[in-house]
Amino acid sequence: GLILLFYLVFYGFLAALFTFTMWVMLQTLSSDIPKYRDRISSPGLMISPKPDTALEFYFNRSDTQSYAEYVSTLRKFLESYDDAKQSQNINCTPGRIFDQNDVAVKKACRFNLSELGQCSGKEDKTFGYSKGTPCVLVKMNRIIGLKPEGEPHIQCASKEEGMVEINYFPPGGLIDLMYFPYYGKSLHAHYLQPLVAVQLAIHSNSTKEEIAIECKILGSPNLKNEDERDKFLGRIAFKVQMTE
């Protein structure tokens, strides 16, 4: 009995001590930006839709069911980019870093879905999957305070030539500097990260073949894309296989 009581008190005390020290530690943190950001100095790239398994797209252009999930994921992902939802967002000056350090309430820049052209889902509800020109959205990871230099743009290439033709929306795969820097979830609530749509026009002779595609961010000296260990730092590789 005494033993149980002792451990009750002992562990109670330890739990209290743990809670207290954690509380003290949390008090030292800001709710706006993390104390250190040195572990993510350069952003990674990611695509949408993201297949469940690995980054591999398998679909049959004539079978709606086979790509329904990709389409719905894309649709869902783009919901937050709806014009209606962007009413608070402002139009920023393209090509310039949008510095809001002095402003208390950080504004978000508008990203027009129309910039995604054929991949915006407005004209083609299947994002090209039914036509054999599937769209993949490439986005750059959000990092607080990141200011890309130069003219960052996404460029993709298939491993083997002549299997696929790649179109970018906005043209040239450009990522506009006006979307940077990001101020974090709490300060920058309506922030939308810029997207680049990559449309893969698969040649008819390349159907049924697995096409390996790698996208990289180029044109910006402070965005790494060659890291040996991190295969997603400034680049992403995925595979597409379309049947008819």
Add this chain to the structure above:
Amino acid sequence: MEALTKKKKKTVPTSANSFFLLQKSEVYSVEIYGTKELEKTEAGGGDEKYKDIKGKKKKKAEELKKELDLEDHKLSASELEGKYGTNINKGLSSARAAELLARDGLNSLTPPKATPEIVKFLKQMVGGFSILLWVGAVFSWISSGIQIAQGADSPFDNLYLGVVLALVVILTGIFAYYQEAKSTNIMASFSKMVPQQALVIRDGEKKELPAEQLVVGDIVEIKGGDRIPADIRLIAAQGCKVDNSSLTGESEPQPRSCEFTHDNPLETRNIAFYSTTCVEGTATGVVINTGDRTVIGRIASLASGVGNEKTPIAIEIEHFVYLVAGVAVSIGVLFFIISVSMRYKILDSIIFLIGIIVANVPEGLLATVTVSLSLTAKRMAKKNCLVKNLEAVETLGSTSIICSDKTGTLTQNRMTVAHLWFDNQIYSADTSEDQTTQPFDQSSPTWTALSKIVALCNRAEFRPGQEGIPIMKRVVVGDASETALLKFSEVLLGDVMSIRAQNKKVAEIPFNSTNKFQLSIHETDDANDKCYLLVMKGAPERILERCSTIMINGKEEPLDSEKAEAFQTAYMELGGMGERVLGFCHLYLPENEFPDTYSFDTDAMNFPTSNLCFVGLLSMIDPPRSTVPDAVSKCRSAGIKVIMVTGDHPITAKAIARSVGIISATSETVEDIAKRLNIPVERVNRREATAAVVNGMELKDMSLQELDEILCNHSEIVFARTSPQQKLIIVEGCQRQGAVVAVTGDGVNDSPALKKADIGIAMGIAGSDAAKNAADMVLLDDNFASIVTGVEEGRLIFDNLKKTIAYTLTKNIAELCPFLIYIIASIPLPIGTITILFIDLGTDIIPSVALAYEKAESDIMNRRPRNKQKDRLVNQQLAVYSYLQIGIMQSVGAFVTYFTVYAEQGFLPLTLLGVRVDWENSAINDFEDSYGQQWTKYQRTYLQWTGYTAFFVSITIQQVADLIIRKTRRNSIFQQGLFRNKVIWVGIFSQIGIALILTYGLGHVTALNFTPLRFQYWFVAVPFAVLIWVYDEVRKLLIRRYPGSWWDKNMYY
């Protein structure tokens, strides 16, 4: 007289005098018979206790203890010829010899079936925790195989982990094997003793043959310097003497002839034994036994037949390994089940299991224990205890009974004059090792006369060229009593050699056993006095017979019955003290009858040898070493029973036992009580006697129950007249009482007892190689007091090993908790398996060894030896306190650091809960943190490694506190002194140094999973470290304040 020469390891020379103590001449018991009696009782006895004969092994040992049925010494030469089909002059024929060789095998000792080295090595590989780690390694390889098959992206992590685990097992296995290999094989020295060549008569010709080729019936010739090639029955001998010391412990060369002198084959003069040495003379004999059938062969196989008992510390370590392995396996299996039922994949569950095993097993501990033990062994070697078997270091500490030899161990192993009797008074002499003067009154003219006789009637001489050496250490040519007398007179009179030169010897009759006196006639140094001085010494009663006067205060007085009575009383008293007494007398030969031209003829005895003047008595004893009484009383206060086992006479043994305190001043034997109350021995209540002196003859006739009774009921026991083989019986008796027994010994025939003992202690100076081989420890100075030092060291290391283990176990919880919480709360893994190995085999090693240098907390020699059943190395309190209290505190401290690192990088504590699956999914490269930032898989992994490093650093920091609190178990650190043990600080600095190197030096080597760490994270756990220390101080304070309380019982380990 006869018996005296047969005493075990006796320093007394044969030229001594018969004295009344030896009325009982039939005292040398025949050891090998002794056991036979025991066997009978064993077979017939109804007591269950003695029936626990364990299988065949024990039976074999019993068989070997069997009587030595040798009849050959009783046979005549012709009967021998008939029995062995040989011819004394021509020997065997070569053909017959070859036949016999084929039948009996080579004349050599068969080495015991040695375990093949590879088997020993493999045993190390699977012993202890190794099997668990192997399981871990195999699981790692299996899961890595599955991962490769599934094409996962980092399948090699587990492969490496498996390799690392296997390496850990192999390296610790090699280390342990190396340690074990150091302990030498007992048979090695027996085989060394085998003689190379033998001179054999075969086909009527003398031949040099390898001794191995000898067969029963061969006629061999031996000469001085040879080793006896087999057991032989002598048929001719000329002045042959053999050194049987390696067999019986007798240090005097034994004469050998062809006469049958004794029923006992070991006693009779006409048998020489295999492996003993012929010192001088020549002899011819018939080979009667070869190889393993020789007496020494039997003893050798008895020694190897006596099982090596597991040392107490080995039992403790085994117990500890089972405990930890039990915890590891049960937690592992429990969480395996939990994780499977939580719908983790089997593969993941297996990986968790590996983590739990690795976290739970203190990989470095067994190596640390070995190192600690060998450090103590080194320390003991400096104090003259050479430890052969590392584990024996601790055994000495748990020893509860020491069976000690007398001669050389308790005593100085040299005769010294202890008492004098002249002028009707007994004087005591100083018997210490480094005497330079003698305290007794030397003014009497009687002393002047006595001292002159002592100096002159003596044939011993100092070896020349020893002027600078203290008298007591000089080498003397002469027998033991003469040496004692020479040194005695050199101390008192100065240069004895010049005194002898001034008193030129003109005639001398050396001692012989018929006369039992020694006589010499000298010119006197007084130039005016031309008369000769006749001096004589010998057995007191024989000397007295030849005297008609006695010198009292320098005047010759007639020897009347009253004075003879006084002599008798003094003689009895000195003899009763176990001392060897010599009488001294002299006579100034009248100048007119013996002018200086007189020629003395010692054969015709043309001078008076009666009506002499009795001057005094001197008694000698092999005195106890001056350090021994203190050591014995230390043993007594340490709860260790000291039993003297000696081949010496009971009276001498008892006298020495009394003077060193083995029998304390107040206690009495049954005989003492009988004498005091003046009643027969049978009527004495045996329970009243605390002391007992047991004669070897009595022991021979005793049943095991009776022996047990003696061992149980008497706290002070002396076994006298025991043969070394009886030691084995005594040791077994002590072990039946549940005691941990230490035994000292030196002869070949001590080796079974030495092996049987929990710790066998061989004498470094006097010990035979076989004894040294059978022993676990060798006393380099043959001094009993060194054993006590060893006991102290042994107890200290036991305490310190407790501390080491407590220290090591603590952090296992801090290593285990991360896995458990990782499984249950699905947070990113706080510490990796490799990192754990770096703590167990890196930072923690030197500190845990450093605890071996810790000084004792209190006087460890004032408590009883530990109870094998109750005082475990790892008890419940130790495990609970380390695991559930300090370990948990450490875990909390480490988790605080872990959460701090994650929070400061953007993952607040609550967002970490339940993220494991996504966190570890390598397809998710936009994992969002609490601030909206997105992380790639590698970025997360790198952060996870930072977490590992932080967790590692926190454990290290808190282990520093753990190390400091483990310095003591009861006392405050301030009582113990924070800086007294410098090695602890070496440990602390090494710990932090290794952590710094791993973190900043190897922080970029990905495979090791360390990353450079912000400096402030080193201090997050510091408050917890301080808390651990404060808490432990409080614990110790309460233990000291309230001994016996609930707290004391539950918190003192």
